[in-house]
Amino acid sequence: GENVEQHPSTLSVQEGDSAVIKCTYSDSASNYFPWYKQELGKGPQLIIDIRSNVGEKKDQRIAVTLNKTAKHFSLHITETQPEDSAVYFCAATNNFGNEKLTFGTGTRLTIIP
Amino acid sequence: DAGVIQSPRHEVTEMGQEVTLRCKPISGHDYLFWYRQTMMRGLELLIYFNNNVPIDDSGMPEDRFSAKMPNASFSTLKIQPSEPRDSAVYFCASSLWGEAHTDTQYFGPGTRLTVL
Numbered sequence: 001g002e003n004v005e006q007h008p009s010t011l012s013v014q015e016g017d018s019a020v021i022k023c024t025y026s027d028s029a030s031n032y033f034p035w036y037k038q039e040l041g042k043g044p045q046l047i048i049d050i051r052s053n054v055g056e057k058k059d060q061r062i063a064v065t066l067n068k069t070a071k072h073f074s075l076h077i078t079e080t081q082p083e084d085s086a087v088y089f090c091a092a093t094n095n096f097g098n099e100k101l102t103f104g105t106g107t108r109l110t111i112i113p
Numbered sequence: 114d115a116g117v118i119q120s121p122r123h124e125v126t127e128m129g130q131e132v133t134l135r136c137k138p139i140s141g142h143d144y145l146f147w148y149r150q151t152m153m154r155g156l157e158l159l160i161y162f163n164n165n166v167p168i169d170d171s172g173m174p175e176d177r178f179s180a181k182m183p184n185a186s187f188s189t190l191k192i193q194p195s196e197p198r199d200s201a202v203y204f205c206a207s208s209l210w211g212e213a214h215t216d217t218q219y220f221g222p223g224t225r226l227t228v229l
Contacts (some may be wrong), residue, residue, distance in 0.1 A: 035216070043117075044156070045206050045219030089156065099144045099208055100169060101218060103156040 002027040004092050006104030010030075019080055021107045023090035024072040030092040032072045035064060037102075038087045048075070060105070073113050085111045117221035119205050121215030131193040132176045134224045137186055146218060147180055147190050148204040157202075162188065163210075195228045202226070 003026040003101045025033075031052035038082050049058045050064045050073065061080075066073040077084055090104040106110035118137040126132055138145050146161040165182045173180070177196070180221040182188040192199055202225050206218040 036220075041222075043206070044222050045220065046217050049217070099146075099163075099210060099218070100158060100161060102158075105155045 002092055002094075004090060004102050004104045006090050006107060009105065010108045010110070012110045012112055013080055015080055015082060017080055019075075019077045019084070019109055021088055021090070021109070022072060023074070023092075023104050024070075025092040025102075026071070027092070027094065028068075028071065029094045032093050033074050034065070034069060035062075036089045036091065036103075038106075040086075040087065044089055055080060057075050068077060068081040080111045082111050082113055085092045085109060116220055117147075117205055117207055119221040119224050121224060121226050122222065123227075126195055127228065127229050129194045130194055130228075131191065132175070132195045132199075132226060132228075134190040134203050134226070136188045136190070136204075136205030136221060138188070138205070139209075139219055140186065142209045142219075143185075144181060144205035144208040144210060145188050146206040146208075146219075148206065148220075149201045150204060150223070159190070180202045192226075195226075197228045200226055200228050 008022045034049035035047050037047045038044040038071040048062050048064050049061050050066050061078045087108050088105045089106050091101040093101045120135045143164050147159040149157045159172045160169055160180045164180045182192045202223045204220050204223045206220045208218045
């Protein structure tokens with residue numbers, strides 16, 4: 001089955017700086033890679049996703065890059081703000097009719113004002 | 114839409130008691146997932162349903178756990194008997210495959226279970 005590793009487990013950055021979280025996956029058949037943000041006391045919420053036919057996707061201050069050859073993908077947050085403080089999870093799946101997501105272990109991001 | 118609805122939000126029970134967690138998925142969604150989240154093990158998929166049929170229950174820890182989906186708008190996760198190690202936050206999520214193949218899983222707010 002799929003195995004997803006995520007690094008770092010904790011990350012602190014100054015407000016306004018950039019944050020990068022990295023994930024690797026094991027199943028070369030995986031082709032859908034979402035990122036979720038979980039705030040305290042809430043369920044995870046999708047913030048951005050990428051499919052295997054795309055190398056990069058951007059949504060305002062958030063971007064995700066994918067390297068299928070190396071089987072890794074990364075989340076980039078620029079111009080960080082205090083409200084970006086949360087736990088971020090990456091995930092991977094082979095979505096050919098199978099919706100089962102395998103999640104990484106999470107990164108606790110703290111933005112220092 | 115109100116999103117995925119879970120009840121109760123908090124549950125405190127004593128070891129050996131039966132616990133039932135409830136979930137109402139987003140209307141029209143055809144997939145429903147139950148996850149457990151702990152500090153030690155992170156987010157674990159317990160079971161998921163497609164069109165009310167269980168597809169993969171390999172994540173269910175043991176026979177004390179059971180899940181049902183009697184119709185498209187309701188699912189339960191039952192633990193009987195409960196044990197202290199079952200203490201965790203349990204999330205329900207739903208998604209729509211259909212023609213859009215959107216994949217996005219929408220999570221509920223979770224049920225925090227404490228077994229004393």
